[in-house]
Amino acid sequence: MKRFLIRTLVTAAAILIVVNLLPWVLVENPLSLIVTAILLGLLNAILRPLLIFLTLPITILSFGLFIFIINGLILYLVAALVPGFHLQSFGAAILAAFLISLISWGINWIISDNYAW
Secondary structure, eight states, X not given: OHHHHHHXXXXXXXXXXXXXXXXXEEEOSHHHHHHHHHHHHHHHHHHHHHHHXXXXXXXXXXXXXXXXXXXXXXXXXXXXXXXXXEESOHHHHHHHHHHHHHHHXXXXXXXXXXXXX
């Protein structure tokens, strides 16, 4: 439970940073931010592996670049499900998903020494 909470907070921080960086991504209130982080974490844990498996041939042919499309699709789905979280376009979703992944990775790398699991 503690690990899920930390990952959700890291994802929320990454989304907040991306919202401040990209004008095409909008979060209306803190509750939308937290719901977005939770739903994004759940869909990444459940739906993303299934989509990667189903699109494995095209992912291999694109040398793994199709995973960026899958990540953008999941973020676009989250934006459709969460009121108060808006993306201007699918291209914005792909860029935002890439930046959220990169920022989350960086934050996790920084804090990984501070908590041991």
